[in-house]
Structures are given as C-alpha cells and as structure tokens.
Amino acid sequence: MMRLLTGLLLSLVLVASAQAAIDTYTFKSEAEREQFRQLTAELRCPKCQNQNIADSNAPIATDLRREIFRMLEEGQDNQQITDYLVARYGDFVRYKPALNSSTWLLWFGPAGLLLGGVLLLGMIVLRKRRAQKGNSIQALTQQEQARLDALLNREPQDKQD
Amino acid sequence: MKRLLLLLPLLVFVLLASLLYSGLGKDPAELPSALIGKPIPAFSLPSVEDPQVMLTQADLKGPALVNVWATWCISCKVEHPVLNQLSKQGVTIYGINYKDERVAAQKWLREFHNPYALDVDDAQGTLGLDLGVYGAPETFFIDAQGVIRHKFVGVIDERVWREKLAPLYAALADEAGQ
Numbered sequence: 001m002m003r004l005l006t007g008l009l010l011s012l013v014l015v016a017s018a019q020a021a022i023d024t025y026t027f028k029s030e031a032e033r034e035q036f037r038q039l040t041a042e043l044r045c046p047k048c049q050n051q052n053i054a055d056s057n058a059p060i061a062t063d064l065r066r067e068i069f070r071m072l073e074e075g076q077d078n079q080q081i082t083d084y085l086v087a088r089y090g091d092f093v094r095y096k097p098a099l100n101s102s103t104w105l106l107w108f109g110p111a112g113l114l115l116g117g118v119l120l121l122g123m124i125v126l127r128k129r130r131a132q133k134g135n136s137i138q139a140l141t142q143q144e145q146a147r148l149d150a151l152l153n154r155e156p157q158d159k160q161d
Numbered sequence: 162m163k164r165l166l167l168l169l170p171l172l173v174f175v176l177l178a179s180l181l182y183s184g185l186g187k188d189p190a191e192l193p194s195a196l197i198g199k200p201i202p203a204f205s206l207p208s209v210e211d212p213q214v215m216l217t218q219a220d221l222k223g224p225a226l227v228n229v230w231a232t233w234c235i236s237c238k239v240e241h242p243v244l245n246q247l248s249k250q251g252v253t254i255y256g257i258n259y260k261d262e263r264v265a266a267q268k269w270l271r272e273f274h275n276p277y278a279l280d281v282d283d284a285q286g287t288l289g290l291d292l293g294v295y296g297a298p299e300t301f302f303i304d305a306q307g308v309i310r311h312k313f314v315g316v317i318d319e320r321v322w323r324e325k326l327a328p329l330y331a332a333l334a335d336e337a338g339q
Contacts (some may be wrong), residue, residue, distance in 0.1 A: 046295035059260070068288065
C-alpha cells in the first residue's frame with residue numbers, strides 16, 4: 001500500500017516536471033510556429049547555460065519565450081528579435097554566433113585546422129614518394145646489384161641435396 | 162631550420178595548454194553584462210511603498226547601487242543584512258523588486274528593515290528584462306550620469322563587498338565628487 005502510494009506520488013511529481021516547459025501559444029500560421037520553434041532552439045537560456053530557451057524550465061526562459069511570441073505577433077523578423085535579446089543578454093544568448101572579427105576563429109578555425117592538416121599530410125606523403133622513387137633508380141651501386149643478383153639466383157640451400 | 166621545425170609541435174602544444182589552463186579558473190556562469198556603458202533603460206513603474214508614486218529612470222541618481230531582489234529569492238534574504246549595513250554606511254541603494262508581489266515585498270521591508278532609497282515595483286519583470294536580469298540577486302553600479310558601469314551577479318556578502326565591490330563604488334563616488 002505504502003509502495004503504491006509512493007509510486008503514485010512520484011509519478012505525479014514526474015508529470016509535473018515534464019509539463020513545466022510546455023506553454024500554450026496560438027500561432028497565426030504554420031510559418032510563424034516554425035519561426036518560433038527555430039528561434040527558441042537557436043537562443044540560449046541565460047540562466048541554465050547549456051539549454052536553449054525552448055528546452056529550459058527556468059522562469060527566465062518562460063519569460064523570454066513569451067517575449068519572443070509577443071514580438072512575432074508584432075511581425076518582427078528573426079534578426080530583430082535576436083538583436084533585441086543580444087542587446088540585453090549579450091552575444092552569449094546566441095547558439096549561432098554572429099560572424100564578426102572576434103568570432104571568425106570560432107567559425108573558420110576548425111575548417112582551417114583540417115585544411116592545414118590535409119596539406120601537411122599531402123606534403124609528407126608527396127615527399128616520401130619522391131624520395132622512394134629516387135632511391136629505386138640509383139640506390140644500388142654496381143657492386144651491390146651484382147651481390148643482389150647472386151643472392152637471388154642462388155638455389156635455395158635446402159633443395160640442393 | 163629543420164630542427165626548428167621539429168620544435169613547432171611543442172610550441173603549438175605549449176600555446177594551447179596555456180590557453181586552456183587560463184580558462185580553468187574562470188566561472189562559466191559569469192556573464193559579462195551587455196549593458197555596461199549604457200544608461201539605465203527607460204521605465205515608468207510604481208514604487209513598492211506607494212503604488213500611486215510613479216518612478217522613472219531619472220529618479221535613480223548615481224553614484225549608487227541598483228539591487229534586483231524579490232521575496233521569493235532565498236539568496237536575497239542572505240544579502241539583505243549586508244545591504245542594510247551598507248545603507249547605514251551611506252551607500253545609496255535603489256531596489257528593483259523583480260516579479261514579486263507588492264504586499265509580500267512591503268512586509269519584507271517592514272520586518273527586515275528597508276535599505277532602499279527608492280524601490281521600483283517591477284511586477285511583470287519588464288525592467289528586469291531590459292536590464293538583462295536572469296536571476297536575483299543582481300546588482301548594478303550606476304554613475305552620476307545614470308550609466309551602468311558594473312554588474313555583480315549573486316549575493317553581496319561582506320567579503321565580496323570589501324575585496325571587490327567597495328573599490329568600484331569608491332571610484333564612482335570619487336568621479337562624481339570631482
């Protein structure tokens with residue numbers, strides 16, 4: 001009986017927390033709903049730092065969702081809404097940072113590193129291959145060549161008997 | 162030349178290691194405010210003590226602290242005695258009662274003493290949003306022109322005040338005195 005009661009209470013608690021991030025908004029169109037979904041997914045919650053506004057249960061995220069909805073209703077576009085939030089919370093709120101002088105390393109750094117790595121690898125491989133080619137042509141002196149031939153043409157020892 | 166080239170990976174490693182090491186001590190929860198260097202956003206909200214009185218940004222005269230607080234905020238209760246102490250020392254503190262109920266706020270101020278020169282009733286959190294507030298307590302430092310100069314997130318205790326914030330406030334006061 002006790003166990004049943006605990007289970008029931010626990011499930012109630014779980015249900016409550018699962019519903020916390022769901023608020024109901026009535027959108028004018030499917031496009032607006034999509035825009036809202038995209039914006040709340042791309043903006044970061046200032047309080048619970050590794051969640052976006054859509055996923056977070058924090059009161060501030062609820063406020064920001066309401067605010068974004070209000071601005072969408074007013075017909076503002078994504079850029080205006082993002083700018084509005086950046087003006088208040090800084091570049092921090094953008095999961096998709098703006099492209100400017102302080103973020104170009106962030107945007108292009110990984111690709112640059114990859115490109116550099118590929119170039120370096122290519123250079124090493126090319127150099128090795130060239131060195132090998134050179135070796136095969138003029139590596140052996142006449143003496144060495146004669147010795148190699150002798151070794152190769154010699155009958156295997158165990159078959160001599 | 163070749164030998165120097167061999168040292169390159171080591172150099173890259175040392176640079177990267179020092180970069181990462183310098184990041185270790187930083188608190189990722191600490192956000193620089195986007196409002197530093199900007200004036201207090203315009204608002205027109207009632208006072209907590211008397212809802213008939215409307216307060217605007219012009220009423221907040223620096224150098225002063227602008228403290229965002231609420232009765233639902235547990236750490237604000239920890240901070241409150243320190244604010245009382247500071248106001249007794251002559252520090253001007255303005256309050257922004259953030260997303261709170263007025264009656265609860267009035268009761269709090271009666272019971273625990275009121276350190277605020279003025280207390281703005283931001284029941285909807287609109288001013289908080291304009292200030293980039295994401296939790297309470299948060300404290301802004303404004304200068305004589307009403308420009309936000311610093312922001313401190315979290316509880317101001319005696320140590321934080323002495324070591325970190327008092328010099329900032331003194332600098333603002335000096336600036337205003339000249």
